[in-house]
Amino acid sequence: MEVTGAKHHEPELVKLKCSIQNYDWGRMGYDSRVSRLFERNNGAQIDEKQHYAEFWIGTHVSGPSLLQGIDNVSLKNWIVQNPKVLGDVVVDKWGNDLPFLLKVLSVGRSLSIQAHPDKELAGLLHKLQPNTYKDSNHKPEMALALTEFEALCGFISSEELDVVLESVPEIKEVVGNACEDQILTVNKHNGEVKEERNLRSIFTKLMSVNREVISKALSRLVNRLSRQNETRELTSKEELVLKLEKQYPNDVGVLAALLFNHVKLEPGDALYIAANEPHAYLTGECIECMAASDNVVRAGLTPKYMDVKILCSMLTYRQGLPEILKGVPLNRYVRRYTPPFEEFEVDECLLDQGASVVFPALPGPSVFVVISGEGSMLTSSCEERVSEGAALFAPAGTEVRVNTESELQFYRAGVNNKVLLNP
Known part of the structure; x- marks a missing residue:
């Protein structure tokens, strides 16, 4: 794989070295899938007494991915130097940056009762408190269960x-x-x-x-x-x-929990959360995708900074159960989860031993993360061996074929197809 600051000529798969977050609610040591992914992705030493909460794949400043094998070159800087990898639709709509962030979460105990501000409020909060609210973007998100997963969501x-x-x-x-x-x-x-x-x-x-x-x-x-x-x-x-x-x-969050829906997801179920919707993840492991933001307004079940007045004023106060997405099968091995947000969609791929699948070329970029198994990802110009912990960026216009000799579980995140096909 050749990666330089020069213009991008042919589509390539770019292997990524990813960041993690060691929040206190994460699972401990090797009990955390995040720690195991991080170990395989980075060759990192795992501390059995440390909490491993989130594995990040993207360009956000709070946890940027780097290009594997190239010292100190971030995915964000490489994209800025090679904006064509995003495709014209994405550049025209969001500029020279990846509009989504993909994560793997290992939840050992409840996260804070929280909500994510819409764009207008996010801009205001970032201007007033940039150290707390680190960007001016909104953060609609979706959690796709890897294990049994519990959350509080909506009133x-x-x-x-x-x-x-x-x-x-x-x-x-x-x-x-x-x-x-x-x-x-x-x-x-x-x-x-x-x-x-x-x-x-x-x-x-x-x-x-x-x-x-x-x-x-x-x-x-x-x-x-x-x-x-x-x-x-x-x-x-x-x-x-x-x-x-x-x-x-x-x-106070313990009492407030009585006012929220207690949602239980089975593996393969997905829950999406719009701006200004109250929620808290409780336990389990999931794939999480969101608009590229880290803005969180908290008001309970946390030792972190809380902004009760802002949270209470921003919420939608919509009542009733949230929608659970089951995914739409694209073929025998792939299911697509499309929330009502422009920035992202997620494909789940569960490949049988010896099987193969093709992800067609799209006018926008994709990122992949491998959860388990081994196989190969091929484009017209390169082949990459992949296994647990592998994370890759595929530029716009790249057809990706995946082959495997073992069972292989991985996920692809990309821009919502409705945006790409109807700009």
Whole structure:
């Protein structure tokens, strides 16, 4: 593979050396798929006492990928020098940078209750607090389960909210009068959605209460559930509350979890999350793809910086279960997951031993990450042997054939085809 600062002439597969993030919620040592991918990708020494949370493939400044075998050349700088690798559609729409970021996540304990700002808010937050909000982009995202995967996502329905307020006195005591206005009717004719206004009031009041009040309420809740567990089977949400309280004692996020949908994904299920939607990943491993941003507004289940006022003001307060994507089969081995976002889509490929598959040339770039197995990726001008931990960039206009002598599991991320084909 020849990679220089010169103009790009023929499509090539570019092998990448990727970054990781050692957040405290990540899985420990070799229990983390992220650590195993990182070891194979970088030849890194794994610390069994370290948390390995995220494996990043992309150009974002917080975790940039480098070109394998070439000292200190980042994928971002190489793209800037060779913008044709992105294709005209991508350059015209997003400039000389990859518009998406691909990750692998190994979640050992709950992430923070969070939301990602839309473009307007992201620009404002980046201008006001550049050290906290490191870019001005929005961050719609999608999680595609590699294992059983659990998350909190979006607010429960009005009917479920009524049940919570009636059956969990600890929340009712904290939010007080805010919960008395919970109304089931929605008057859409004059544009007034009372459900949303009441939910906003309840959630904002809960998240704004001081830590001492929350601590006492949680103590009462945990004691009550522990007693009741001796005489009845707790609901999955009640069990989750006890689990979260052990992870994050005296944290308002434990109570807030009762207001969110508890989503359980099987391997191959995907959950997408738009801007300003509340969520928190709880446990499991996944492929995650998003617009190229690292903006997160947090307000619970975290020791990190929290911005409760911003979070409460930015949320959509949409109620009901999120959509779960099952993927659309492109052929025997490939399923495509297309969220309603322009920046990305993800293909899952599970190749049988001895099988092969072709990814047609597209007018936009792709990145690949190999999760398990061994095989070869070929273009018209090169061949790369790949195995667990391999990450590669394929320029626009590159047809990629994948052959394998063993079972091979890998993922491709690229720009949403609807954008590429209908610019």
